[in-house]
Amino acid sequence: MVAEVVVVGTGPNGLAAAVTMARAGLHVEMYEAADDIGGGLRSKPLFREDVLHDICSAVHPMAAASGFFREFDLPARGVELLQPEIGYAHPLDGGRAGLAYRSLDVTCEHLGPDGPKWRALMRPLLEHSRGLVDFMLSGQRSLPDDPAVPFLLARRILEHGTPLATRQFAGDEAAALLAGVAAHVVGRMPTPSSAAVALMLGHLAHGTGWPVPRGGSVRIAEAMAADVAAHGGKIVTGQRVTDIREFRSARAVFLDVGPKEFLAIGGPVLPSAYQRGLRSFRYGPGAAKVDFLVSEPIPWANPLVGRAGTVHLGGTQQEIFRQESLVARGARGGEPFVLVVDPCAADPGRAADGYRPVWAYAHVPNGDTTDPVALVTARIERYAPGFAETVVARQGISAAELEHYNPNYVGGDIAAGAVTLKQSVFRPTPRWDPWRTPLRGVYLCSAATPPGPGVHGMPGYLAARSALRREFGIRDVPSLAPVR
Structure with missing residues (x-):
């Protein structure tokens, strides 16, 4: 089956976009350059096999408060x-x-x-x-x-x-x-x-x-990935995307990447004015x-x-x-x-x-x-x-x-861009729909888009809402609640 929706990157925002699109009944495929999923939600042993370390984020006030996760309901999915x-x-x-x-x-x-x-x-x-x-x-x-x-x-x-x-x-x-x-x-x-x-x-x-999630931050990523799979989605790890044109047959492509990486994989087909906007994006x-x-x-x-x-x-x-x-x-x-x-x-x-x-x-x-x-x-x-x-x-x-x-952390900037007053709203370029790019069907959904950094899933969710409306004519956003 040809994927209707492709998501590049399995961080919390890429997973949020994938969850939302799969819940809408669309066939979703995700691609992750690393060997394991999660992006900023990865956890793994470093010194002892029985002691797990959070590789990026460790504490999650936004995962307890954001609209996406309130409806997704992590506790109901076994994430304490x-x-x-x-x-x-x-x-x-x-x-x-x-x-x-x-x-x-x-x-x-x-x-x-x-x-x-x-x-x-x-x-x-x-x-x-x-x-x-x-x-x-x-x-x-x-x-x-x-x-x-x-x-x-x-x-x-x-x-x-x-x-x-x-x-x-x-x-x-x-x-x-x-x-x-x-x-x-x-x-x-x-x-x-x-x-x-x-x-x-x-x-x-x-x-x-x-x-803190019992057992480490990765438990959040695992719950989201399980929901994608339960609704027919597929996740491919260990595969770096180098050219956006690989997915020209997909109706919607979501990129959980920052401006620098977007320029690397989409530069040849991006309009010059948009490229200049991405290059002027400030990192913190x-x-x-x-x-x-x-x-x-x-x-x-x-x-x-x-x-x-x-x-x-x-x-x-x-x-x-x-x-x-x-x-x-x-x-x-x-x-x-x-x-x-x-x-x-x-x-x-x-x-x-x-x-x-x-x-x-x-x-x-x-x-x-x-x-x-x-x-x-x-x-x-x-x-x-x-x-x-x-x-x-x-x-x-x-x-x-x-x-x-993580290429999204340019120079070690874990906020994926300076959190200034201007860039809090206009991330990564000044556009009314900042998730939608000039390429037809291609959306940015990383923390370099509003509302910015944090494990809250909202850039992915908001990008998915925009794509559902524009690419598929779906105005009723699907429920994210667990299937009981």
Whole structure:
């Protein structure tokens, strides 16, 4: 049977497009250059066969909140999203720490005098969480269903996305706690984009949470792939696509690739103006990753930090703003911002014989070639003295090497493009339908299209909706719910 729909890339967005198209009754084939599926959702053993490491993403607030995954219903498919007691933590010198508990009340209690301000920031967002999430994870081509959302965002972005951010909290803990979440923008700070990221991710910690999938991130990819197969789809691994013209017989082609890779496989047939637009796409700073195998939990100076699924290491708000802005300009040096995840904080089953995985990223300039092991180890040691003595094995990958692992991560940019105010909406080029390309039936569905990075499946889902309408005349989007 000739495939009606071809999907290139089996990351979460490619899988979301494939799920949606297969659910519409179309014959779908997927092609993956790597030997295993998942893209940013891959998990595999690195040092011991019985200890699984998440190769890219490890914690999934968007998979618990996005419209695509709400309907797809991961728990009903056997994917357990385990919630740590503390969504994210931010240790500071002297054993101090900001702690974002699942409970907003407990969080505010621990923030002392800044507790009322944290509550005033987060509670309205929680009350309008569904509308806020759906608007920010849409293509933002229409007004939100919840009319309160624009006003909530506008005020808080002004307060936290400008120099006013330094005046919002009295103590270091609350200011650093929010700045650490904002740093997920991986770019200059403070900006409206960094504030929007902080508002989105920050409030989710007190709502649907920052969960880790039991058994690793790959469980999400496996559930999506199983649904594609259950609806007649086919997945081919170990086959790199080098020319888009291979699929000229397909009625729709979805590319879970970035602009650079699209130019490589589609350049000969792309209009010159669109090529120029893709070449002008801006990439952000890189990430350098370290995987550790440790013999005991991380010995944080503040033991409560060990209850968090995600830990941000960046110092004070001022230190984070300064370092992230330097990195965004390509400057090397200083103490990098580091994200650390101990999956066993929520999923003890990830440990074997006392050995457990630890996942860590450092923000570095795009294309940086530095081996991050020493940098990241020292950064953790600052807040967890004795950590190095627990390390049994370690493996580092520089930002430059990360692109070899996944071509979408140009220069180590795991956001697949700088998350600026302009590029948040106009990704990868200014078009009303950013998923549709000038090539008939060809759609981009990677994180380089709106709504951008994160494991939420929305670029793939929104691209599929556009293709169903334009290529197949299908206006009723199929249900994504499990077949019971």
